[in-house]
Amino acid sequence: MQTTGWRAVLDRTRWVHGPLFLLGGGVWDYYTLQLDRLLDNVLLFAYLVGFAGVTVLDVRLDLGLPVPALASRYRRWLQLAGQFALGGLLSAYFVHYLRGAPVQRELVWLLLLAAIAVLNEVADHTARLPWLRVPLLAFVGFNYLLAVLPLATGTLVGPILPLIGASWLVVGTMWAASWRAKVGQPVLQARVAGFGALGLQVWMVAADLVPPLPLTLMSAEVTSAAAEEELYAMDSVSELLAPVGLMTPQLPWQPGEVVRVRTPVYLPASMATTVVHRWSRWVEGDWVTTDRIALEIRGGREEGFRTYSLKRRTEPGAWRVFVETPDGRELGRVTFELVAAEAE
Numbered sequence: 562m563q564t565t566g567w568r569a570v571l572d573r574t575r576w577v578h579g580p581l582f583l584l585g586g587g588v589w590d591y592y593t594l595q596l597d598r599l600l601d602n603v604l605l606f607a608y609l610v611g612f613a614g615v616t617v618l619d620v621r622l623d624l625g626l627p628v629p630a631l632a633s634r635y636r637r638w639l640q641l642a643g644q645f646a647l648g649g650l651l652s653a654y655f656v657h658y659l660r661g662a663p664v665q666r667e668l669v670w671l672l673l674l675a676a677i678a679v680l681n682e683v684a685d686h687t688a689r690l691p692w693l694r695v696p697l698l699a700f701v702g703f704n705y706l707l708a709v710l711p712l713a714t715g716t717l718v719g720p721i722l723p724l725i726g727a728s729w730l731v732v733g734t735m736w737a738a739s740w741r742a743k744v745g746q747p748v749l750q751a752r753v754a755g756f757g758a759l760g761l762q763v764w765m766v767a768a769d770l771v772p773p774l775p776l777t778l779m780s781a782e783v784t785s786a787a788a789e790e791e792l793y794a795m796d797s798v799s800e801l802l803a804p805v806g807l808m809t810p811q812l813p814w815q816p817g818e819v820v821r822v823r824t825p826v827y828l829p830a831s832m833a834t835t836v837v838h839r840w841s842r843w844v845e846g847d848w849v850t851t852d853r854i855a856l857e858i859r860g861g862r863e864e865g866f867r868t869y870s871l872k873r874r875t876e877p878g879a880w881r882v883f884v885e886t887p888d889g890r891e892l893g894r895v896t897f898e899l900v901a902a903e904a905e
Contacts, residue, residue: 626741810898
């Protein structure tokens with residue numbers, strides 16, 4: 562029997578439903594999500610638990626193992642619920658990093674998050690395979706812990722604690738999925754894929770490809786005495802082009818005068834930590850570090866904790882100040898050129 566009316570329209574446009582829901586969810590998260598709020602993290606935890614539960618039931622159904630009757634009868638709806646939970650997690654973290662990290666620090670990471678989110682919507686049959694679903698669970702579990710542990714502990718965390726927590730999530734999920742059954746090839750493949758995803762995630766954090774949120778570089782300003790009221794304020798265009806040598810702002814400079822770099826950093830009210838200003842100068846084709854200045858910061862200011870460093874021993878030429886965590890993860894960078902005032 563041929564469908565008519567609104568059912569026919571829904572059937573003809575089914576292929577765009579997932580992308581539209583993904584886009585709508587991303588816009589909603591952008592304007593409403595705050596990952597330093599308890600309620601939002603509880604919601605994401607519910608998504609994570611829900612996705613893990615759907616993974617267990619779906620794998621058991623694939624293996625022909627016993628499941629509740631409702632899970633077998635409404636398997637399609639169960640899979641859609643898992644897809645929704647995974648999409649909610651990916652959308653939340655995409656928005657989290659989009660709002661929180663400078664452009665040149667986040668591009669690769671954002672592209673990866675976006676690619677996984679699109680795969681979840683347009684290739685949902687592939688995303689349900691155990692060898693892919695379990696690494697996706699490991700991925701979102703790792704990132705949940707990476708985001709929430711600093712809020713719980715009041716300090717930044719490296720990849721070790723999220724790795725331990727996400728590893729237990731993978732082990733527990735696969736144990737529940739294969740309970741009362743011999744471990745077969747699909748289960749072994751899913752486990753290997755899950756731990757492979759965790760290894761890749763740890764490498765990305767160690768390689769500084771994942772911005773160290775919840776710390777956020779809100780802006781940057783550079784000024785010198787010769788410039789008087791002139792200063793360079795970081796914006797989205799110069800932030801993207803200055804690091805590759807384009808649109809590098811120039812500041813008037815005189816020998817012996819102080820150059821100041823100000824970088825307000827946002828962090829939640831419960832946190833206190835240290836950031837480092839690593840001053841570097843372009844010398845013979847490379848950036849040479851001249852100073853490392855540690856700055857204590859505390860959370861609670863919506864516009865960011867007022868953080869700045871001063872340097873008197875400067876020379877004309879290109880300079881760059883890297884804003885980093887104590888373990889070397891980069892929040893952002895400020896590139897500028899000092900030009901002798903007489904040359905103007």
